[in-house]
Amino acid sequence: MDISAMNKSELTELIKLNKDKTDKALIDKAFSLRKKYYGDKVYLRGLIEVSNFCKNDCFYCGIRCANQKVNRYRLSHEEIMSCCKRGYELGFHTFVLQGGEDDFFDDETMCKIIGEIKENYPDCAVTLSLGEKTKETYKKYKDAGADRYLLRHESATEEHYKKLHPVSLSLKNRKRCLYDLKDLGFQVGAGFMVGSPFQTEEYLAEDLLFLKELSPEMVGIGPFIPHCDTPFRDYAQGPLELTITMLALTRILLPKSLIPATTALGTISKDGREMGLLAGANVIMPNLSPLDFRKDYALYNDKAYTGDEAAESIKKIEEKVSALGLKIDFSRGDNIDFQKEKQQ
Numbered sequence: 001m002d003i004s005a006m007n008k009s010e011l012t013e014l015i016k017l018n019k020d021k022t023d024k025a026l027i028d029k030a031f032s033l034r035k036k037y038y039g040d041k042v043y044l045r046g047l048i049e050v051s052n053f054c055k056n057d058c059f060y061c062g063i064r065c066a067n068q069k070v071n072r073y074r075l076s077h078e079e080i081m082s083c084c085k086r087g088y089e090l091g092f093h094t095f096v097l098q099g100g101e102d103d104f105f106d107d108e109t110m111c112k113i114i115g116e117i118k119e120n121y122p123d124c125a126v127t128l129s130l131g132e133k134t135k136e137t138y139k140k141y142k143d144a145g146a147d148r149y150l151l152r153h154e155s156a157t158e159e160h161y162k163k164l165h166p167v168s169l170s171l172k173n174r175k176r177c178l179y180d181l182k183d184l185g186f187q188v189g190a191g192f193m194v195g196s197p198f199q200t201e202e203y204l205a206e207d208l209l210f211l212k213e214l215s216p217e218m219v220g221i222g223p224f225i226p227h228c229d230t231p232f233r234d235y236a237q238g239p240l241e242l243t244i245t246m247l248a249l250t251r252i253l254l255p256k257s258l259i260p261a262t263t264a265l266g267t268i269s270k271d272g273r274e275m276g277l278l279a280g281a282n283v284i285m286p287n288l289s290p291l292d293f294r295k296d297y298a299l300y301n302d303k304a305y306t307g308d309e310a311a312e313s314i315k316k317i318e319e320k321v322s323a324l325g326l327k328i329d330f331s332r333g334d335n336i337d338f339q340k341e342k343q344q
C-alpha cells in the first residue's frame, strides 16, 4: 500500500476505514518516518498571542469580529519583547507571533518588532501567523528577518471553504497567500481542522492532496472545537481518532514536515498530544503570552492555557515527552531542507 501514490478516491477510502480507530501499522509508519528525518527530537516553539482583534468573521472562530463578548487586547511592542526575553531565558529559539487580523499592526509596526527580535536574538527564528496579507507585506516581513509563516488553508475544497467563511474570504486568496509565501522563501505552514462542520472524508482527501501539491515545510492539524459564541456553537468537536489518522497520513505524505501536537488536540483528550507525537508530530508550542491575556485568546471552548500548555511548565512537558522515548529540543528546529541550505 503506497499511500504517497494514492489518488483522491483511494485516500477517501483509507480515511473512511480509519476514522473511528487508529491503525497501528499506519501510526508506526508515521513514527518511523519522523524518526528517519528528525530522530527523537520534539522541537519547542514559544507562542506569543499578540492580538485577539480580528477583522474577519470566520464562522468557527471565537475571536471573530462579530463576537461582542470577547475582551479584546493587543500586546504592546514592549510586552512582546518581554515575552521573547522570558522565552529566551527559558531556552526557546523560535518565537511564534500569532494573532487575529489586526490592522493596528501595520507593516512598519510589525517590521519594527520582527527587526528588534532578530537584533536581540540573532540565533532565534521568528515565525509569524497573522493571516492574509499582500505579497508586498509578506516581503517586508521577510526583509525584516521573519523566517517562517503559518497560514492554515482551512479547507482545500471550495464548496467547504465557503461554508466555513463569510463571502469576503476566499480559498483562492488563501492559496495565493501560501504560494506567495513559498515564493518569498519562507518556511511555510498550511493545515486544517479535523471534524469541522460539513467536512467529509472526501474533503479531507482533498486536503491531503493539496498539501502534497504545496509541499509546505510545516503542517498544523488539530480538531475543530466549538466556541459557544459562534454560529458553529452546536456542532460536535472533531474526533480524536480521525485527527490522529490525519496526522499520521500527513507525516507519511510529507515525511520531512514539521507537525505540531496542537493545543486543540491536548484540549479534547488528556493524552491527545502524546498520541499526536506517537503518530508523527514533532513540535510543541507552549504559550509564552502574558498570563493575564491568555484566557482572552479563546478560539474555542475550554482552550488550555495553563498547565502543560504554558511555557512555565517545561519540566512537565519534558517528562511527558521523555516517557514516549522522545527528547525535547530547544534549537531553532528548521525544516530539514532549510537546515541543509544553511550549511551550504
Ligand code: SAM
Binding pocket: 060, 061, 062, 098, 099, 100, 101, 129, 130, 131, 132, 150, 151, 152, 154, 192, 193, 222, 223, 224, 225, 226, 227, 264, 299, 300
Ligand atoms: N489570523 C491567523 C490566521 O488566520 O491564520 C492566525 C490566527 S487563527 C485564530 C489560527 C487558527 O486557529 C486557524 O487557522 C484555525 O484553524 C484555528 N481555529 C480557529 N477556531 C478554531 C476552533 N473553533 N477549533 C479549532 N481550531 C480553531
